[in-house]
Amino acid sequence: MSTLIVSSNNVLMKGQKNPRPATFEVNVGTGKIDAVYEGKRDKSEYYASTPDELWIDAGDLYVLPGLVDAHVHLNEPGRTHWEGFLTGTQAAISGGVTTVVDMPLNSIPPTTTVENLEAKRDAARGQCWTDVGFWGGIIPGNDRELRARTVLQKDLPPLVEQGVKGFKCFLIESGVDEFPCVSEDDLVQAMVSLSEAPSTVLYHAELEGKCDAAKERMDSVSDKDPASYSTFLASRPPSLELDAIDLVLSLHRRFPNLRGHVVHLSAAEALPAIREAKAAGVNLTVETCFHYLCLNAEHIPHGHPEFKCCPPIRDDSNRQLLWEGLLDGTIDCVVSDHSPCVASLKRVEDDGDFMKAWGGISTLGLGLSLLWTEATNNRKEVSIGDIIDWTSVKTAKHASLEGVKGSIEVGYDGDFIIWDPEAEFLVNHFFLA
Numbered sequence: 001m002s003t004l005i006v007s008s009n010n011v012l013m014k015g016q017k018n019p020r021p022a023t024f025e026v027n028v029g030t031g032k033i034d035a036v037y038e039g040k041r042d043k044s045e046y047y048a049s050t051p052d053e054l055w056i057d058a059g060d061l062y063v064l065p066g067l068v069d070a071h072v073h074l075n076e077p078g079r080t081h082w083e084g085f086l087t088g089t090q091a092a093i094s095g096g097v098t099t100v101v102d103m104p105l106n107s108i109p110p111t112t113t114v115e116n117l118e119a120k121r122d123a124a125r126g127q128c129w130t131d132v133g134f135w136g137g138i139i140p141g142n143d144r145e146l147r148a149r150t151v152l153q154k155d156l157p158p159l160v161e162q163g164v165k166g167f168k169c170f171l172i173e174s175g176v177d178e179f180p181c182v183s184e185d186d187l188v189q190a191m192v193s194l195s196e197a198p199s200t201v202l203y204h205a206e207l208e209g210k211c212d213a214a215k216e217r218m219d220s221v222s223d224k225d226p227a228s229y230s231t232f233l234a235s236r237p238p239s240l241e242l243d244a245i246d247l248v249l250s251l252h253r254r255f256p257n258l259r260g261h262v263v264h265l266s267a268a269e270a271l272p273a274i275r276e277a278k279a280a281g282v283n284l285t286v287e288t289c290f291h292y293l294c295l296n297a298e299h300i301p302h303g304h305p306e307f308k309c310c311p312p313i314r315d316d317s318n319r320q321l322l323w324e325g326l327l328d329g330t331i332d333c334v335v336s337d338h339s340p341c342v343a344s345l346k347r348v349e350d351d352g353d354f355m356k357a358w359g360g361i362s363t364l365g366l367g368l369s370l371l372w373t374e375a376t377n378n379r380k381e382v383s384i385g386d387i388i389d390w391t392s393v394k395t396a397k398h399a400s401l402e403g404v405k406g407s408i409e410v411g412y413d414g415d416f417i418i419w420d421p422e423a424e425f426l427v428n429h430f431f432l433a
Helices: 085-094 114-124 184-194 213-219 229-235 238-254 268-279 290-294 316-327 367-378 384-398
Strands: 003-011 020-027 033-038 055-057 062-065 067-072 097-102 131-134 167-170 200-204 259-262 284-289 333-335 416-419
Touching: 062 384, 067 085, 067 284, 067 333, 067 367, 067 384, 085 097, 114 131, 167 184, 184 200, 184 238, 200 238, 238 259, 238 268, 238 284, 268 284, 268 316, 284 290, 284 316, 284 384, 290 316, 290 333, 290 367, 333 367, 333 384, 367 384
Parallel strands: 003 055, 003 062, 067 097, 097 131, 167 200, 200 259, 259 284, 284 333
Antiparallel strands: 003 020, 020 033, 062 416
């Protein structure tokens, strides 16, 4: 069986903050790492019979575990013109992401039944440039799909048995009709169905406090300039996230066997409650996104809804607090929440209306460079090991890929990237096209 040999002066090993000289061997047949050695081995001394095509000497370039982006919307089938498996995974691999986990929306159909999961898998076959996993979805009434349908399977919810990594739900309207938000009662039914399964419930954590809150919220900005980012920001206050996270914590105190996961945390005001809950043993993990860590509301231009996402990018003081939460472990991992659409839905060349534009930011494949740029310029205490921990080790664990992805060590998949930490490039729409 052929063996690929990879050697570099800068290999990031498990648990290390910084890379060091190392050599590792990947079994080409199985795709697994068979051996890892300290030190940069010389080909003539150790691998003289290895053909050149199976020998990689990366010199001083960094060799890192491939990133695992656990929050990606690829939209196929149904909205492939927004982004599909082919272009989405090409974007991912271009930036060192070797595994993506696809969200249950905005494809049509959404991944809320076994039949719909199979439709998505059928669409993905033969197109993917990376490994791909799938999250399932919780919507009103589909708890029956989460439960088993036969006596033999009564303790194995069908979607879990079919390999979904967990279940995403919205506590506020999602923006697409086929994936409605859930109530507390809907969640309780679903969590009862899943309570004995090895699974996770993921929350889009924004919640209206009362039945007419949405109308009041929108009325409060109705006389403001819709092309101003401040108008949109005022329409999605931190209280939406705080109320949602209060509900999430309450549910997971009631269902301690199920892990809860807050996706794309934006409001730093929620961090004290999350810290307290984690310290008390609540089964909870939290992610934030590259755009919340690298952008701030003060610098978003007038009439540029390409910066719109939900929950929103907040002010710079909020951004600094998110970094503190990441560094102290309150926030577990960082993902893209890649949520593309066709350009017309962003209204950039139309009226720049933030209130009507699609909410989603496209950063798939840019995360490693974004965090490294921020660390290099502003956060000298952040190492490349920290970044890989947040974007590969912890995201792999979150997606139940621990022991398979996220590290260069024996027995893991041989997913690695060769990366130049000194390279610079400009991101614009031509670069992303």
